Amino acid sequence: MMKVITQPRTFITGGPLAPEELNAAYLYARDAVADVAQLRWARLMVPYQWVTDVGTPYTQASGILLEHRFICPLTCVVESASFNGNLTCAAQLRVDIVKVGGSTPDGCSVPWLATDADVTDPNETTTDVSLDRFQLDAGSEYKMTITCVGAAAFTLNRFDLLLNVAVDRWTVAGTSVIPDFNPSLFTDAIARDANIVLANNTALATQAALFASAKTAVVPVSFQVHGFTSATDLDILRFLVPRFSSLRAQCVVKRLFVFASMAGVGGGTVKAILKTQANVVQATATSTVAGVTQATGDSGAVSVAMAGAFSPAVAADDLKLVFENSSAGTNCLRAHALMWLARV
Amino acid sequence: MTISNGSVVLAADVNGMLAVSLNDVRDDDAQLPIGAEFNILFPNLVAGTIALSRRFEFVAPCDLLVESMAVQAADMTPASTLTVRLTGNGPITNWPITVTGTVGAGVVALPRLLFDNSKTNVSKDFATTAQAFRVFPKGSTIVVFAETTSIATPSTVQVCLVFREFFGRE
Numbered sequence: 001m002m003k004v005i006t007q008p009r010t011f012i013t014g015g016p017l018a019p020e021e022l023n024a025a026y027l028y029a030r031d032a033v034a035d036v037a038q039l040r041w042a043r044l045m046v047p048y049q050w051v052t053d054v055g056t057p058y059t060q061a062s063g064i065l066l067e068h069r070f071i072c073p074l075t076c077v078v079e080s081a082s083f084n085g086n087l088t089c090a091a092q093l094r095v096d097i098v099k100v101g102g103s104t105p106d107g108c109s110v111p112w113l114a115t116d117a118d119v120t121d122p123n124e125t126t127t128d129v130s131l132d133r134f135q136l137d138a139g140s141e142y143k144m145t146i147t148c149v150g151a152a153a154f155t156l157n158r159f160d161l162l163l164n165v166a167v168d169r170w171t172v173a174g175t176s177v178i179p180d181f182n183p184s185l186f187t188d189a190i191a192r193d194a195n196i197v198l199a200n201n202t203a204l205a206t207q208a209a210l211f212a213s214a215k216t217a218v219v220p221v222s223f224q225v226h227g228f229t230s231a232t233d234l235d236i237l238r239f240l241v242p243r244f245s246s247l248r249a250q251c252v253v254k255r256l257f258v259f260a261s262m263a264g265v266g267g268g269t270v271k272a273i274l275k276t277q278a279n280v281v282q283a284t285a286t287s288t289v290a291g292v293t294q295a296t297g298d299s300g301a302v303s304v305a306m307a308g309a310f311s312p313a314v315a316a317d318d319l320k321l322v323f324e325n326s327s328a329g330t331n332c333l334r335a336h337a338l339m340w341l342a343r344v
Numbered sequence: 345m346t347i348s349n350g351s352v353v354l355a356a357d358v359n360g361m362l363a364v365s366l367n368d369v370r371d372d373d374a375q376l377p378i379g380a381e382f383n384i385l386f387p388n389l390v391a392g393t394i395a396l397s398r399r400f401e402f403v404a405p406c407d408l409l410v411e412s413m414a415v416q417a418a419d420m421t422p423a424s425t426l427t428v429r430l431t432g433n434g435p436i437t438n439w440p441i442t443v444t445g446t447v448g449a450g451v452v453a454l455p456r457l458l459f460d461n462s463k464t465n466v467s468k469d470f471a472t473t474a475q476a477f478r479v480f481p482k483g484s485t486i487v488v489f490a491e492t493t494s495i496a497t498p499s500t501v502q503v504c505l506v507f508r509e510f511f512g513r514e
Contacts (some may be wrong), residue, residue, distance in 0.1 A: 029365070046403075047382050047402065049400060051385065084402060085402075122396070157394075157397050160401060168491060195349055195358075201361045204366075208367075208368045208369050221383060223386070227498075233419055236419050236500040240414055242414050341421055
């Protein structure tokens with residue numbers, strides 16, 4: 001519950017200045033910093049679709065396409081996850097999450113999500129929910145993979161997964177740095193030391209500045225496209241990034257990731273590119289895929305503002321996300337882009 | 345001015361500390377990331393696609409308000425129709441948020457729905473009531489359906505949803 005902060009009396013030059021009045025001003029500032037700093041958690045929903053062409057299901061033979069990847073620029077906490085699908089499986093179907101090059105995050109069960117047993121009716125919706133709460137490290141890549149016990153056969157007509165993630169704005173790379181103003185207070189026994197006032201003012205300015213500097217990426221947006229080469233019609237490789245809600249009106253794109261997999265040994269370069277309607281490039285994430293494998297591209301830190309008017313129709317200020325495959329002969333099986341926005 | 349021993353500390357010095365240094369704190373309090381955005385993709389959606397394959401379904405983890413909905417289609421059959429419905433279980437099932445329009449070759453963006461905080465007039469005829477304003481209670485199952493008369497492939501349909509979440513930052 002938010003504490004009621006009582007604003008202190010305004011000071012008048014030449015008027016009396018009791019220690020408790022000066023203290024009241026500093027305590028007001030202390031409480032304001034503490035209260036606002038505790039408004040620290042942003043909760044996000046991150047959807048994932050396992051879909052190739054609509055109506056063409058994934059199976060146990062879909063290989064690398066049974067993975068999806070996730071990177072958050074900040075330390076975040078998965079608070080829950082669920083899947084919802086129409087599928088069949090000859091044994092228990094499982095979803096697991098591991099850190100790339102590492103292991104299952106502490107606190108996450110194995111399997112993370114699963115069917116109860118085999119599923120025979122694809123017309124019945126199959127669901128599971130996990131309330132496991134576990135941390136994902138800032139900037140680390142994680143993969144979510146679908147398997148079936150005993151490598152049994154399965155068919156995914158539709159498989160949708162939702163992550164419910166919490167991000168703490170003060171925990172960037174595993175360490176929490178929370179604004180904290182603790183002023184030196186005056187009593188009648190303490191000399192009227194202006195240097196103490198100066199030190200308090202300086203300390204408050206330093207802590208207050210942390211709010212302005214911690215405008216971190218907290219809203220993810222994902223895009224994906226399947227089965228394309230450099231010869232594929234560009235119209236189906238570009239997606240809206242519309243600037244048409246009050247949320248977007250104060251947003252800045254901070255980071256862009258692309259996760260791509262290719263079909264053949266030739267490999268290629270797959271990009272996710274953020275552009276204006278006039279095709280001016282704003283940010284690029286490039287993945288270099290070597291052979292039949294998966295590669296990740298990272299734009300690095302960017303700052304692309306959602307500028308312009310608030311419009312319910314496509315406007316010149318709207319951005320677009322475009323995928324590119326450098327190879328004419330090697331199909332990109334899937335390119336998935338994850339874009340992180342921050343409120344400023 | 346810089347305060348130091350021996351100088352006169354003006355009221356403005358003390359008042360200014362509160363006004364200037366707390367500006368960032370005050371401004372920050374008003375900027376809460378309270379939204380989520382989904383892009384739901386339906387690649388190669390055609391008239392014969394079975395119903396269970398042309399939807400996305402999830403459970404609302406908190407109370408959600410659908411603030412905006414935008415649909416874009418690319419390279420579909422000329423003069424074909426695309427309809428996207430967003431609905432939830434319970435009493436909302438029969439009153440979906442609907443975006444429908446004519447699509448075709450190239451990239452076509454359908455008219456967007458936007459909850460812009462204006463008054464809506466609820467009437468007996470649901471069709472005349474602004475449809476972008478919809479609150480889905482926590483725990484409700486939200487489904488996005490898409491259907492089309494197009495038979496062209498390759499093609500793609502993008503449904504962009506912006507939700508305002510009622511738990512926001514805490």
